[in-house]
Amino acid sequence: MSKKREVLQGNIIAAKAAVAAGCNFYAGYPITPSSEVAQYMSAELPKLGYDFIQMEDEIASLGACIGASLSGKKALTATSGPGFSLMQEHLGMAVIAEIPVVIINVMRGGPSTGLPTKPAQADMLQARWGTHGDHPIIALYPAFSDEIYSETIRAFNLSEKFWTPVILMMDEVIAKAHEDIEIPDQKEIAVFNGADHPLDEDLNIYDRQIGEIPPRVDFFKGYPIHIDSLEHDRHGWPTTDPALVDKMQTLRMQKIYSRLDEIIKFKEYRMEDAEIMIFSFGVSARAAIAAVDLARQQGIKAGLFQALTIWPFPERELKERFKRIKKVLTVEMNMGQMKLEVERVATDDVNTRALLRANGVPFTPAEVLQSLKEFVK
Amino acid sequence: MRDYERYIRYRTFPTPWCPGCGDGIVLKTIAMAFADLKLPPDDIIVVSGIGCSGRMPTFFNTNTLHVTHGRALTFATGIKLARPEKTVVVISGDGDATAIGGNHLIHAARRNIGIKMILINNGIYGMTGGQVSPLTPQKFITETTPYGNIEPKFMASELLIAAKASFVARETVLRMHPLRQVIKKSFEHKGFSVVEVISNCHINLGRRNKLKDPITMTKWIASRSVTQAEYDKLTSEEKAHKYPVGILMEDKERLEYSELYYKHIVPAAKEAAAKQSAEGK
Numbered sequence A: 001m002s003k004k005r006e007v008l009q010g011n012i013i014a015a016k017a018a019v020a021a022g023c024n025f026y027a028g029y030p031i032t033p034s035s036e037v038a039q040y041m042s043a044e045l046p047k048l049g050y051d052f053i054q055m056e057d058e059i060a061s062l063g064a065c066i067g068a069s070l071s072g073k074k075a076l077t078a079t080s081g082p083g084f085s086l087m088q089e090h091l092g093m094a095v096i097a098e099i100p101v102v103i104i105n106v107m108r109g110g111p112s113t114g115l116p117t118k119p120a121q122a123d124m125l126q127a128r129w130g131t132h133g134d135h136p137i138i139a140l141y142p143a144f145s146d147e148i149y150s151e152t153i154r155a156f157n158l159s160e161k162f163w164t165p166v167i168l169m170m171d172e173v174i175a176k177a178h179e180d181i182e183i184p185d186q187k188e189i190a191v192f193n194g195a196d197h198p199l200d201e202d203l204n205i206y207d208r209q210i211g212e213i214p215p216r217v218d219f220f221k222g223y224p225i226h227i228d229s230l231e232h233d234r235h236g237w238p239t240t241d242p243a244l245v246d247k248m249q250t251l252r253m254q255k256i257y258s259r260l261d262e263i264i265k266f267k268e269y270r271m272e273d274a275e276i277m278i279f280s281f282g283v284s285a286r287a288a289i290a291a292v293d294l295a296r297q298q299g300i301k302a303g304l305f306q307a308l309t310i311w312p313f314p315e316r317e318l319k320e321r322f323k324r325i326k327k328v329l330t331v332e333m334n335m336g337q338m339k340l341e342v343e344r345v346a347t348d349d350v351n352t353r354a355l356l357r358a359n360g361v362p363f364t365p366a367e368v369l370q371s372l373k374e375f376v377k
Numbered sequence B: 001m002r003d004y005e006r007y008i009r010y011r012t013f014p015t016p017w018c019p020g021c022g023d024g025i026v027l028k029t030i031a032m033a034f035a036d037l038k039l040p041p042d043d044i045i046v047v048s049g050i051g052c053s054g055r056m057p058t059f060f061n062t063n064t065l066h067v068t069h070g071r072a073l074t075f076a077t078g079i080k081l082a083r084p085e086k087t088v089v090v091i092s093g094d095g096d097a098t099a100i101g102g103n104h105l106i107h108a109a110r111r112n113i114g115i116k117m118i119l120i121n122n123g124i125y126g127m128t129g130g131q132v133s134p135l136t137p138q139k140f141i142t143e144t145t146p147y148g149n150i151e152p153k154f155m156a157s158e159l160l161i162a163a164k165a166s167f168v169a170r171e172t173v174l175r176m177h178p179l180r181q182v183i184k185k186s187f188e189h190k191g192f193s194v195v196e197v198i199s200n201c202h203i204n205l206g207r208r209n210k211l212k213d214p215i216t217m218t219k220w221i222a223s224r225s226v227t228q229a230e231y232d233k234l235t236s237e238e239k240a241h242k243y244p245v246g247i248l249m250e251d252k253e254r255l256e257y258s259e260l261y262y263k264h265i266v267p268a269a270k271e272a273a274a275k276q277s278a279e280g281k
Helices: A010-020 A035-048 A058-070 A081-096 A124-129 A145-162 A172-176 A242-257 A282-297 A315-322 A338-345 A365-376 B003-007 B023-036 B053-059 B072-082 B094-100 B102-111 B156-162 B176-188 B214-224 B228-232 B257-278
Strands: A005-009 A025-028 A051-054 A075-079 A101-109 A115-119 A138-140 A165-171 A178-182 A226-228 A266-269 A276-280 A302-307 A309-311 A327-332 A351-356 B044-048 B063-066 B087-093 B115-121 B167-172 B193-198 B225-227 B243-250
Touching (some): A010 A035, A010 A145, A025 B072, A101 A172, A145 A165, A165 A172, A165 A282, A172 A282, A315 A338, A351 A365, B023 B053, B023 B115, B044 B072, B072 B115, B087 B094, B102 B156, B115 B176, B156 B167, B167 B176, B176 B193, B176 B243, B214 B225, B228 B243
Parallel strands (some): A226 B063, A276 A327, B044 B063, B044 B087
Antiparallel strands (some): A266 A302
8 A cells, every 4th residue: 555644734635635636726815724725735736837826815816716717727715704705706706607616714713803713613604695696505514634635626526517616614623733644546536527518609608408517618718708797698698688597597506406416425423323413514523423422321322414515405314314313403613503404404393402602612522412411301 | 891800799789888988999999909919819818897898898709708896807817827828808997997906906017917908997987877986087076976076086007007017008099099009019018018098988977077978078088188298298287187198118028927937936846846756755
């Protein structure tokens, strides 16, 4: 075996995975606690002849990424809450024009500049609804070093496959912690590259059936095309025709919602005979795993559902489990965001409870255990 | 079909512009400059933000990208760095370029990234119905300065010279021949270039300021534009009502950003990589 174990910071693991996934363009703006991604890219991308640029702000960073993506590059940017707020403008642009790009958001305490050096999981709903207008979005959230690597690769592949921005969520703890990881060989990594769409002179760049994967093309492929942040017709040209707008909205929604099996991913821990389920993700899922073991030692049949795909929400998967499990505890570092989704999909006979905190201090396994014990009383 | 018409995307016509608007002249002049340089349409990309002039790219039969308000330069920066061999043109109005996009403007100039910018200055937010812009003259009445504009305006070209743009020119829509020459020259320039085109919005600016038709307003524009030599002889009081036209800055020596990146950064990084692998790191 040529593989070796290394001790690496979470941000660096994500950056290495991005390069392995084919990332060849990075534009970003420094912000704690994500700056190591930019630092790594500034040193490594030019070694491969690829592009790195530090822009004047986060709006510009995502703008440059989208421009590069439309020019045939695989683009990445990384940020944290305040920068993610600025990026909402161009997140919407990438959604409506259907442009692949990956955004890493390392969550810190908010609102506003909040707690720059402390962890949070408080941008969960911003990731879903932060940009204005109706839109689908894909957001992934790893919890462990190996997942940071694999989910970053998956973020690029999904983005390329579905022609959509993908948000890779992290929190200050997993992004800043140095942990051991076995980096896979490049040949073991499945990298998805969107095929070039055969284009005729009619330039139907957005023409397709509902549910079909978009066949959009990049610039400089032989036929001059138009890409617009305005609502557009099948040529990409601006339109306000209600029937066309309906069609484009549906096409964008259904490319994601008709293919959930290719997007939803989660992990379960001791769920086979669980009578009480924890729903969690990121750093909170790490405390929850330990808490499940502690609870089992005390005779509480607990299990963990760890969401790796946050958006679209694993609704069908949770509903399936709620047929058997009637108690669900959501554990998250915010004042109650994903618990709203859990409550929405929980049937009337399911008891829901949440362990919430947004003061910059992650939960300990003992705190999660305590919450489980109170719940089963 | 005339030479420049292969750069016009007639199937997206009509344009949204009011009769007599200077934007049509700029559209045709840019197409003529493309034709003068015999650029293949697929090797060109025209990017714009929001506003009347923001709609212009739709009408070029080149690659075109219409984006968010003020941000065209950011997208163009990504495109130019990704594909340095392409001709990347940005069209922007005065509000788009110097208000919401002001930060991107000075940084694109400072970097000297090889984007060719056409800054159409009609001194007003036209598409939204005539609100004051950073380039509206003082005392003018607009929809949001009903008692007169108290803010001084930017001198866009001079601002760009201070921000280290390597090619800056100012022209007016009245002088189509010099405008065509100067746009052509700016397209040949390697670094960041800006042509500020003074244009008329008689509908949303002129109408409220005794310049209500295209002839009156373009005559007013003509009365204010002088050559650099003439401008230099004016007193500071006279200068407040005039602006110099022609090429105001041209630095051919300074290396363009993507050229610097690929000639300096990439070789330095590759050397570092070779050294690291020799050391077995």
